Amino acid sequence: MLSDLDFTDVSILVVGDLMLDKYYFGSVNRISPEAPVPIVEVNSSKYTLGGAGNVLNNIINIKAKAYVVGTIGRDPNREILKQLLEERKVNYYLLERDLPTITKVRVIAGHQQVVRIDFEEIKFLDNKESKKIEQYILSIIDKVNCLVVSDYGKGVICPELSRFIIELAYEKDFPVVVDPKGKNWSKYKGATIVTPNLKELSDVLNVEVKNEDGEIEKYGKEVRKKYNLKYLLVTRSEKGMSLIAEDKVYHISSEAKEVYDVSGAGDTVVATLATAMSAGFSILNAVKLANTAAGIVVSKIGTAPITLEELKEALRGYKNKKVKSLKELIHELKILRNEGKRIVFTNGCFDILHRGHIEYLREAKTFGDILIVGFNSDNSIKKIKGKDRPINKQEDRAELLASLEFVDYVVIFDEETPYNLIKNIKPDVLVKGGDYRIEEVVGREFAKETVLVSFIKDYSTTRIIEKIRSIE
Incomplete structure (x- = not known):
């Protein structure tokens, strides 16, 4: 073959x-x-x-x-x-x-x-x-x-x-x-x-x-x-x-x-x-x-x-060019940094992509030139949220995230936190949701700046799953 x-x-x-x-x-x-x-x-x-x-x-x-x-x-x-x-x-x-x-x-x-x-x-x-x-x-x-x-x-x-x-x-x-x-x-x-x-x-x-x-x-x-x-x-x-x-x-x-x-x-x-x-x-x-x-x-x-x-x-087979391994991403970042680009990183599970995610990621992109989104693997989500999650497989979640015009790169991580990703990427700006305090943000010591962004009220994957179950 x-x-x-x-x-x-x-x-x-x-x-x-x-x-x-x-x-x-x-x-x-x-x-x-x-x-x-x-x-x-x-x-x-x-x-x-x-x-x-x-x-x-x-x-x-x-x-x-x-x-x-x-x-x-x-x-x-x-x-x-x-x-x-x-x-x-x-x-x-x-x-x-x-x-x-x-x-x-x-x-x-x-x-x-x-x-x-x-x-x-x-x-x-x-x-x-x-x-x-x-x-x-x-x-x-x-x-x-x-x-x-x-x-x-x-x-x-x-x-x-x-x-x-x-x-x-x-x-x-x-x-x-x-x-x-x-x-x-x-x-x-x-x-x-x-x-x-x-x-x-x-x-x-x-x-x-x-x-x-x-x-x-x-x-x-x-x-x-x-x-x-x-x-x-x-x-x-x-x-x-x-x-x-x-x-x-x-x-x-x-x-x-x-x-x-x-x-x-x-x-x-x-x-x-x-x-x-x-x-x-x-x-x-x-x-x-x-x-x-x-x-x-x-x-x-x-x-x-x-x-x-x-x-x-x-x-x-087909692979979206935005979806990178960490090794591939590090190579791309060397070139982008040589061109003076400002690198932004954020992360999440993104199990069921909804409007809250969209607005959050769109705002994250405004802090720099290149937005990298790290997301949890299937195994990682099971450890965090239980055996019934994720709803969508990691391949599907990667493709959905990569299809967003304001997302430049997507990278998966298998640990419960993105600590290793952030350590290797060393972003100019690390973006997290407003439900965190700055001192709680994992990997912030590897970023030049850490920013908290508010979520849109009443939008969450958990809420969507609960609504579907109530209909059943």
Whole structure:
């Protein structure tokens, strides 16, 4: 079954343009007196692997093994990039060049990218440099079962190295997956599969390809045949993907329910596709899995790789994107806090959702930007209210809460109190009902502020249950 995913025996070599991404997060409250530009007051920063490194991140996150080959400069940023690779326990070979380590610096204020600063100098590998990389690839080739060419057009994937990789993969009889760039696709000739988006397909053909099935089929077949590709996979944004094989075309619909950020989705597709093919999946099942992975990552805020747990969960069936595990929620909160968002938390059983709950939660949202609602599991409610409760199962209660527009995230807890949740979430504002006194509020020491909100009179789950019983 697709849901029984295990990639621990898969090893993939990624060759391509490795980059260092640095993010500065802050807020804008004034304009510079020196020029008509915003002043960003930075409150946090972070480094991540970019370019081919994002493909690598996705491979590791779905529990496959990874090797990476790229280039670095002779500058301080090379040490940061190496440290990131070592933290992820990745086997790497980085060729030093008299060029800057490719670095992208992004300044983010709220949801808006204010500016991006690039440190790079594009120069393709010379013959001597290409041979050094080829020798390393030969030294580890028997340790891997798939090759990924991650071409960002920054100089690593020169025609000579690309041809060497594809011919070696053919000789070893394992797949080579290419994420292309530019118009020179002759260097990808004979690859197992090339994965252009619509713009990249248009670029190589020098025509504007419309995002329609007929156009994709017509031009996709032309490109697949011209470059002797076993498969061509065209990623089509909100319309999903199209797989062009020798004798058939498959159109796979998008699985994204909500789209927040498409950045990095192509890398997720390449990583998942390569991993699934290496694990013995049929090409169609591998593409379907990659499509599922893409649908997950575009529903996240920022460039975030897929995880194996998310893939398994998605394959088991529908899940509301607002319903998170504590681990998932903590990841999302890091991003939101970097954007300066004010986090509000409240909790309850919410057994039978009624107007009192609605008004309470609506008011709770007014204290910040993001409202997180913690709710008791079925087992937890039984301990508190007895064996006849809850009336509604936890899955149903989660879906009802998540359907409210002013609720941003829903998270379940199995203890009688949300102490552990609050300790991990550390909200800016902790909201509780007016039937509490401040000193009675559990976990208030982990919140910056605790607020009491009055309930609407005569609304309660207990009262509703009593009324139903009196009718019976």
